Amino acid sequence: xxxxxxxxxxxxxxxxxxxxxxxxxxxxxxxxxxxxxxxxxxxxxxxxxxxxxxxxxxxxxxxxxxxxxxxxxxxxxxxxxxxxxxxxxxxxxxxxxxxxxxxxxxxxxxxxxxxxxxxxxxxxxxxxxxxxxxxxxxxxxxxxxxxxxxxxxxxxxxxxxxxxxxxxxxxxxxxxxxxxxxxxxxxxxxxxxxxxxxxxxxxxxxxxxxxxxxxxxxxxxxxxxxxxxxxxxxxxxxxxxxxxxxxxxxxxxxxxxxxxxxxxxxxxxxxxxxxxxxxxxxxxxxxxxxxxxxxxxxxxxxxxxxxxxxxxxxxxxxxxxxxxxxxx
Amino acid sequence: xxxxxxxxxxxxxxxxxxxxxxxxxxxxxxxxxxxxxxxxxxxxxxxxxxxxxxxxxxxxxxxxxxxxxxxxxxxxxxxxxxxxxxxxxxxxxxxxxxxxxxxxxxxxxxxxxxxxxxxxxxxxxxxxxxxxxxxxxxxxxxxxxxxxxxxxxxxxxxxxxxxxxxxxxxxxxxxxxxxxxxxxxxxxxxxxxxxxxxxxxxxxxxxxxxxxxxxxxxxxxxxxxxxxxxxxxxxxxxxxxxxxxxxxxxxxxxxxxxxxxxxxxxxxxxxxxxxxxxxxxxxxxxxxxxxxxxxxxxxxxxxxxxxxxxxxxxxxxxxxxxxxxxxxxxxxxxxxxxxxxxxxxxxxxxxxxxxxxxxxxxxxxxxxxxxxxxxxxxxxxxxxxxxxxxxxxxxxxxxxxxxxxxxxxxxxxxxxxxxxxxxxxxxxxxxxxxxxxxxxxxxxxxxxxxxxxxxxxxxxxxxxxxxxxxxxxxxxxxxxxxxxxxxxxxxxxxxxxxxxxxxxxxxxxx
Numbered sequence: 047x048x049x050x051x052x053x054x055x056x057x058x059x060x061x062x063x064x065x066x067x068x069x070x071x072x073x074x075x076x077x078x079x080x081x082x083x084x085x086x087x088x089x090x091x092x093x094x095x096x097x098x099x100x101x102x103x104x105x106x107x108x109x110x111x112x113x114x115x116x117x118x119x120x121x122x123x124x125x126x127x128x129x130x131x132x133x134x135x136x137x138x139x140x141x142x143x144x145x146x147x148x149x150x151x152x153x154x155x156x157x158x159x160x161x162x163x164x165x166x167x168x169x170x171x172x173x174x175x176x177x178x179x180x181x182x183x184x185x186x187x188x189x190x191x192x193x194x195x196x197x198x199x200x201x202x203x204x205x206x207x208x209x210x211x212x213x214x215x216x217x218x219x220x221x222x223x224x225x226x227x228x229x230x231x232x233x234x235x236x237x238x239x240x241x242x243x244x245x246x247x248x249x250x251x252x253x254x255x256x257x258x259x260x261x262x263x264x265x266x267x268x269x270x271x272x273x274x275x276x277x278x279x280x281x282x283x284x285x286x287x288x289x290x291x292x293x294x295x296x297x298x299x300x301x302x303x304x305x306x307x308x309x310x311x312x313x314x315x316x317x318x319x320x321x322x323x324x325x326x327x328x329x330x331x332x333x334x335x336x337x338x339x340x341x342x343x344x345x346x347x348x349x350x351x352x353x354x355x356x357x358x359x360x361x362x363x364x365x366x367x368x369x370x371x372x373x374x
Numbered sequence: 375x376x377x378x379x380x381x382x383x384x385x386x387x388x389x390x391x392x393x394x395x396x397x398x399x400x401x402x403x404x405x406x407x408x409x410x411x412x413x414x415x416x417x418x419x420x421x422x423x424x425x426x427x428x429x430x431x432x433x434x435x436x437x438x439x440x441x442x443x444x445x446x447x448x449x450x451x452x453x454x455x456x457x458x459x460x461x462x463x464x465x466x467x468x469x470x471x472x473x474x475x476x477x478x479x480x481x482x483x484x485x486x487x488x489x490x491x492x493x494x495x496x497x498x499x500x501x502x503x504x505x506x507x508x509x510x511x512x513x514x515x516x517x518x519x520x521x522x523x524x525x526x527x528x529x530x531x532x533x534x535x536x537x538x539x540x541x542x543x544x545x546x547x548x549x550x551x552x553x554x555x556x557x558x559x560x561x562x563x564x565x566x567x568x569x570x571x572x573x574x575x576x577x578x579x580x581x582x583x584x585x586x587x588x589x590x591x592x593x594x595x596x597x598x599x600x601x602x603x604x605x606x607x608x609x610x611x612x613x614x615x616x617x618x619x620x621x622x623x624x625x626x627x628x629x630x631x632x633x634x635x636x637x638x639x640x641x642x643x644x645x646x647x648x649x650x651x652x653x654x655x656x657x658x659x660x661x662x663x664x665x666x667x668x669x670x671x672x673x674x675x676x677x678x679x680x681x682x683x684x685x686x687x688x689x690x691x692x693x694x695x696x697x698x699x700x701x702x703x704x705x706x707x708x709x710x711x712x713x714x715x716x717x718x719x720x721x722x723x724x725x726x727x728x729x730x731x732x733x734x735x736x737x738x739x740x741x742x743x744x745x746x747x748x749x750x751x752x753x754x755x756x757x758x759x760x761x762x763x764x765x766x767x768x769x770x771x772x773x774x775x776x777x778x779x780x781x782x783x784x785x786x787x788x789x790x791x792x793x794x795x796x797x798x799x800x801x802x803x804x805x806x807x808x809x810x811x812x813x814x815x816x817x818x819x820x821x822x823x824x825x826x827x828x829x830x831x832x833x834x835x836x837x838x839x840x841x842x843x844x845x846x847x848x849x850x851x852x853x854x855x856x857x858x859x860x861x862x863x864x865x866x867x868x869x870x871x872x873x874x875x876x877x878x879x880x881x882x883x884x
Binding site: 220223224226227228229230231233234235236238241265266267301302303305307310311312313314315316318328331332334336337338 | 380382383384385386388389390391392393394395396397398423424426429430431464466467469470473500501502503505537
């Protein structure tokens with residue numbers, strides 16, 4: 047059910063919600079958090095709401111979409127309430143803000159936050175330089191940004207690193223979870239040797255590749271190399287060098303990864319690029335600060351970015367060839 | 375899994391989002407053509423792969439009598455996954471899984487077939503990198519257990535080595551009485567040490583069942599009233615509306631008590647009644663469950679404290695259904711009960727004097743599983759008698775399925791000019807749409823088998839203690855009387871009502 051409330055106020059929205067609850071039964075019971083999505087009003091807004099609805103199946107929540115409309119207009123708040131089938135398993139309140147209101151999202155959001163429940167803020171596209179200092183970000187325990195959606199992703203990552211406050215997280219980091227799980231699982235197995243070098247190869251502007259190299263630098267205490275791949279999307283390969291042989295994950299086609307370890311046959315694993323909806327569902331699972339993300343952000347400047355491009359590697363090639371390009 | 379003192383630098387306890395992927399391994403399923411395998415096991419394996427929780431190179435071997443090649447088996451798995459998987463079907467994920475599907479044809483007493491299986495497993499180690507870690511899932515009739523376990527032993531498939539694990543997974547029934555259960559445990563333990571045995575009680579993999587421990591032990595609210603000072607009785611119900619058509623081979627001679635009470639309901643009782651464990655590591659939790667089961671006993675005389683029934687034909691939910699003895703395969707004079715209700719006592723300070731009523735049945739009103747903790751009435755009510763006529767007893771109800779959630783029932787004033795009090799419900803509901811996305815029980819359990827995580831699997835002492843509780847009742851029933859008839863679609867025989875009415879109580883209508 048979709049209810050439109052044009053040119054309205056938040057107290058009218060609240061009254062409507064109470065009315066819907068009384069009329070329609072338990073629509074707002076059992077919500078575990080409020081998800082505030084801050085975006086510009088555009089055709090991309092619906093996709094974002096879709097992703098939130100999908101995630102809400104795991105975490106029943108109230109979704110408030112702050113959609114900034116035309117700045118040069120008279121101040122107006124249009125609200126739209128979606129419950130039941132049109133809202134997945136959550137309830138969605140879309141607030142379209144016009145004129146000077148468009149930068150006053152926080153004032154419209156505060157009255158609609160669920161009592162007692164934590165708040166999560168998500169900027170699916172452009173994000174403020176310091177999310178924690180943003181007026182909506184201040185209301186939230188967890189702040190989700192997406193540097194891959196920024197115009198200049200590697201620069202965006204640096205901005206994140208500078209403005210990091212506990213509770214910040216970025217979808218470029220979430221997209222790494224399966225890669226990190228595979229690498230950690232590969233290192234669980236004998237021989238338990240130190241990793242002596244690491245190389246991450248990926249698309250030129252992939253923030254996930256940067257973060258992966260940073261994470262490896264931080265955890266392995268060495269300058270991981272970040273090389274730009276000539277072809278392939280996202281992260282193309284990761285190599286961990288050890289005395290007895292390398293651990294490699296190659297994913298040239300953006301879909302299937304091949305894990306190679308010494309004395310083991312190659313193993314293939316589905317390693318597709320994760321959709322936003324799955325990333326959001328993962329982000330909502332824990333609302334405490336992600337210290338490992340923090341440490342990885344701080345390690346971005348430890349990554350060795352020599353500027354070489356990697357040639358697509360055959361299995362028999364050893365990374366020593368790549369390292370032979372001396373200097374940084 | 376890192377069991378060594380060497381610390382994996384890529385793992386950190388603070389890295390809470392990093393999932394635990396099982397180490398390289400494979401799974402062999404015996405009885406792979408059965409219903410359980412098609413509807414639950416294979417889809418669960420796909421869902422695990424889709425969530426990125428299976429190791430690269432994971433391989434699945436089917437063992438059955440069919441004349442199939444690897445590709446035919448792959449097709450069977452594909453169809454089962456397409457029809458029953460919880461997560462969306464993704465071709466890339468399926469393709470990786472399909473690469474690891476193998477099939478070995480044979481019957482359980484066929485030595486050659488098991489030799490082929492051993493060879494296949496070795497090939498998987500060499501080609502797919504399953505690293506010698508293999509689980510054997512026995513989805514087979516109890517009569518075949520001994521043979522299969524012996525074959526696994528003979529072929530060396532069950533050999534435990536320092537850096538390889540071999541685990542066996544068995545489904546209920548775990549025997550049909552205490553003696554046979556002990557015998558079964560011995561048969562299995564002769565070949566597989568107890569830490570390599572994983573008994574599936576799929577209820578323990580359910581979110582709502584695990585939530586019982588979360589609610590009891592994470593909150594301050596409930597612990598103070600969770601004892602005989604405040605609790606009047608506990609009712610644990612598992613009702614199904616389907617009948618037993620086509621399952622006579624399994625059910626006749628077994629009955630509802632052995633089928634459900636011995637495993638699911640006693641596990642639910644253990645979780646409800648246990649003392650708080652000092653931590654959630656497996657040993658601590660199992661110690662508390664075993665302790666409370668050891669303190670649980672049936673209540674004599676059994677004529678008064680138990681009831682059993684057998685459904686008769688009639689109209690249920692808009693359909694005409696046959697009675698049990700009219701179903702194919704059941705003896706005309708069968709005394710197999712399709713409804714069983716028993717009273718148990720837990721001899722601890724916490725629960726002395728609080729009856730635990732467990733009931734289960736087929737062809738009852740609707741499909742529901744719930745645990746209801748019913749509290750005593752207030753010792754003094756300052757209201758008029760008429761004001762509180764409709765006030766029942768406070769209750770905390772765990773709805774295990776369907777409509778998963780927790781309900782509190784308490785009295786509240788009816789709006790109006792008089793002080794009239796009536797029961798209302800305060801609800802926490804996962805709701806149907808929420809647990810759609812929560813992992814299925816079998817996903818959780820299969821993952822835990824591959825990870826070697828034992829918390830959610832009853833150990834042999836729990837199984838034997840459960841039989842010790844039930845055996846006296848079963849012996850009594852075998853030699854005294856027969857089940858009472860009840861019409862399909864109702865909530866059981868009148869003897870069940872009388873069982874509770876003797877102490878002034880009544881069954882909830884769930």
